[in-house]
Amino acid sequence: MNNSISAEHNLSSCHTSTNILIVDDILENIRLLSSILEKHGYHTRKATSGKMALTAVQADPPALILLDIRMPDINGYEVCQQLKANPKTNNIPVIFLSAADDISDKIQGFQAGGVDYITKPFHIDEVLARVEHQLTIIKAHKTISDLNSRLEERVKERTQQLEMANTKLLKMAFQDSLTKLPNRALLMKELWQAIEKQIANPNHKFAVLYLDCDRFKIVNDSLGHLAGDELLIALTQRLQTILNEQDLLARLGGDEFVILLTKITDQPYVTAIVDNIFNRFQEPFFLREREIFISFSIGVVIDSSHYRDPETVLRHADIAMYKAKSLGKHQYQIFAPFMYEEACQRLQLETELRKCIQHSEFQLYYQTIIELETGKIVGVEALVRWHHPTLGWISPTQFIPIAEETGLIIQIGEWILKQACYQLRNWQLEKIVDTSFYISVNVSAYQFSQSKFIQQLDEILAETQLSPQCLRLEITETAIMDNTSSAAMVIDNIRQRNIQLSIDDFGTGYSSLSYLHSFPVDNLKIDRSFINRLQDNTSSLSMVQAMIQIAQNMGMNIIAEGIETPEQWEQLKLLNCPFGQGFLFSQPLEPEKIANLIISSHSL
Ligand code: C2E
Ligand code: MG
Ligand code: MG
Numbered sequence: 096m097n098n099s100i101s102a103e104h105n106l107s108s109c110h111t112s113t114n115i116l117i118v119d120d121i122l123e124n125i126r127l128l129s130s131i132l133e134k135h136g137y138h139t140r141k142a143t144s145g146k147m148a149l150t151a152v153q154a155d156p157p158a159l160i161l162l163d164i165r166m167p168d169i170n171g172y173e174v175c176q177q178l179k180a181n182p183k184t185n186n187i188p189v190i191f192l193s194a195a196d197d198i199s200d201k202i203q204g205f206q207a208g209g210v211d212y213i214t215k216p217f218h219i220d221e222v223l224a225r226v227e228h229q230l231t232i233i234k235a236h237k238t239i240s241d242l243n244s245r246l247e248e249r250v251k252e253r254t255q256q257l258e259m260a261n262t263k264l265l266k267m268a269f270q271d272s273l274t275k276l277p278n279r280a281l282l283m284k285e286l287w288q289a290i291e292k293q294i295a296n297p298n299h300k301f302a303v304l305y306l307d308c309d310r311f312k313i314v315n316d317s318l319g320h321l322a323g324d325e326l327l328i329a330l331t332q333r334l335q336t337i338l339n340e341q342d343l344l345a346r347l348g349g350d351e352f353v354i355l356l357t358k359i360t361d362q363p364y365v366t367a368i369v370d371n372i373f374n375r376f377q378e379p380f381f382l383r384e385r386e387i388f389i390s391f392s393i394g395v396v397i398d399s400s401h402y403r404d405p406e407t408v409l410r411h412a413d414i415a416m417y418k419a420k421s422l423g424k425h426q427y428q429i430f431a432p433f434m435y436e437e438a439c440q441r442l443q444l445e446t447e448l449r450k451c452i453q454h455s456e457f458q459l460y461y462q463t464i465i466e467l468e469t470g471k472i473v474g475v476e477a478l479v480r481w482h483h484p485t486l487g488w489i490s491p492t493q494f495i496p497i498a499e500e501t502g503l504i505i506q507i508g509e510w511i512l513k514q515a516c517y518q519l520r521n522w523q524l525e526k527i528v529d530t531s532f533y534i535s536v537n538v539s540a541y542q543f544s545q546s547k548f549i550q551q552l553d554e555i556l557a558e559t560q561l562s563p564q565c566l567r568l569e570i571t572e573t574a575i576m577d578n579t580s581s582a583a584m585v586i587d588n589i590r591q592r593n594i595q596l597s598i599d600d601f602g603t604g605y606s607s608l609s610y611l612h613s614f615p616v617d618n619l620k621i622d623r624s625f626i627n628r629l630q631d632n633t634s635s636l637s638m639v640q641a642m643i644q645i646a647q648n649m650g651m652n653i654i655a656e657g658i659e660t661p662e663q664w665e666q667l668k669l670l671n672c673p674f675g676q677g678f679l680f681s682q683p684l685e686p687e688k689i690a691n692l693i694i695s696s697h698s699l
């Protein structure tokens with residue numbers, strides 16, 4: 096075979112690490128190729144037969160193979176095919192060494208898996224160019240595969256990060272951020288499962304407790320929201336110690352929590368847990384060096400058998416909680432269908448109440464207040480009346496609480512106060528009463544706690560020209576106790592204006608006279624529940640007697656409410672009770688009828 100060598104190739108490209116296998120049965124060829132390549136920095140190995148080539152490749156795979164076609168044992172095509180069939184070696188590029196004019200050799204070479212060919216006789220530049228070209232391709236392949244694997248790694252890393260972020264998001268979506276308890280969304284999911292389990296097997300009963308802290312707002316208002324948050328975390332921890340592992344405690348938001356009990360045996364099992372909660376919360380919390388007592392109103396759904404969706408379960412538990420709250424807080428109520436009816440009625444009343452403010456369906460009635468010794472009418476109490484065009488008369492005991500909850504009481508209360516002041520001023524101008532006669536107006540706790548209340552009062556007195564001495568305001572004990580800090584200021588302002596204050600329904604609220612030292616009031620109105628038990632109950636008698644004595648010692652006046660019989664009147668006189676009101680003297684009446692009553696009493 097002829098070999099020709101062209102001009103010297105420069106040595107600039109150094110390929111010391113590249114190892115090239117030259118396979119040819121003619122040693123002369125091998126020597127020639129190897130000298131060209133070695134001169135240019137390549138490292139070469141030699142094989143003089145196909146078999147030898149295969150062994151050499153197995154022992155140490157080269158970067159590139161220059162493969163002669165015609166060899167005595169295994170020809171170049173076969174060697175190439177065998178290499179391509181083996182996954183370990185199929186990546187090694189093979190350049191065939193072929194005669195220049197043999198086209199079919201070249202085609203067959205490509206078919207066998209070769210990547211290029213070098214024609215004999217060898218030409219240095221061609222040899223180098225083709226070898227370098229293949230090595231560049233190898234390098235490019237390697238760069239691509241490196242990039243690929245780096246990319247794969249990045250993708251893997253990002254996927255992991257995304258998965259972590261997803262888990263975190265999922266956790267956040269189902270967790271209350273303050274207490275780390277399950278939130279409403281998770282509770283709903285768990286409730287669904289509980290319902291489905293119960294449908295599949297009626298023995299899998301569940302129960303729901305809806306907890307609302309009583310008067311939590313006071314903590315927030317007096318100690319600040321941060322302290323409120325601390326307290327929520329502390330009470331969460333206490334609740335958790337009461338529950339079993341399988342029970343779910345969730346926070347709905349604010350001071351509302353829900354407990355889902357899924358392994359319940361019977362009703363006593365559930366009520367025992369409720370009792371346990373009440374017992375454990377008899378102990379105070381210590382917050383910012385203060386002792387704080389927290390109690391709950393709890394609504395319970397026990398009979399879970401007919402529920403098909405979590406919203407209804409929760410709504411019913413909420414309605415029962417609301418019932419517990421309206422019955423005086425710090426107690427529990429088990430949901431019963433009548434509560435749902437009540438809630439619907441409330442909602443209807445609320446809607447009607449909003450409408451009626453525009454239609455002014457309110458009226459003020461007045462009930463006389465009597466000096467018990469003489470029977471003289473000394474004043475009147477204004478009592479609001481609502482006559483609805485289709486629902487008829489609606490009692491203030493029904494709609495005032497709704498008005499308070501919805502804030503509508505501010506508007507209604509302002510109207511009542513103005514109306515009452517105008518009424519008395521008119522009677523004064525008509526000389527029906529003199530200036531010693533007073534009007535007593537009920538002020539709801541919500542109204543009392545509003546910062547604008549005093550301003551409202553001033554405006555009404557200015558507008559109606561009524562002297563403040565003729566006005567009395569009736570508030571309940573809760574109005575003071577629920578807003579102790581603001582109450583002191585309001586009371587101060589009221590007293591500065593010479594307006595008298597009365598505690599209404601005394602004996603039904605906190606029943607403690609101790610606060611009267613810090614919140615001085617002028618009159619105590621003894622609740623009618625004490626008066627109507629006077630005759631048949633000696634303890635009532637002594638209670639009323641004690642109230643009268645204490646009030647008198649503190650310089651307060653007493654007004655007995657709900658006097659219905661002459662016997663009650665007599666007894667109260669004997670107890671030295673100075674004033675009273677009740678059906679015995681007059682029902683609450685329209686202004687004209689009351690005016691007549693007052694006028695006719697003048698002639699007595
Ligand atoms: P209250 O201020 O204690 O008013 C006395 C309630 O007892 C009145 O009921 C009156 O009709 C009733 N009453 C008076 N004498 C007797 C009696 O001899 N026997 C019986 N059984 N009842 C008697 P009313 O008018 O239904 O008002 C109930 C409550 O609604 C009031 O209790 C008061 O808390 C509230 N309320 C009434 N009017 C107003 C108002 O204008 N503003 C506000 N904020 N609350 C009002
Ligand atoms: Mg009253
Ligand atoms: Mg009363």
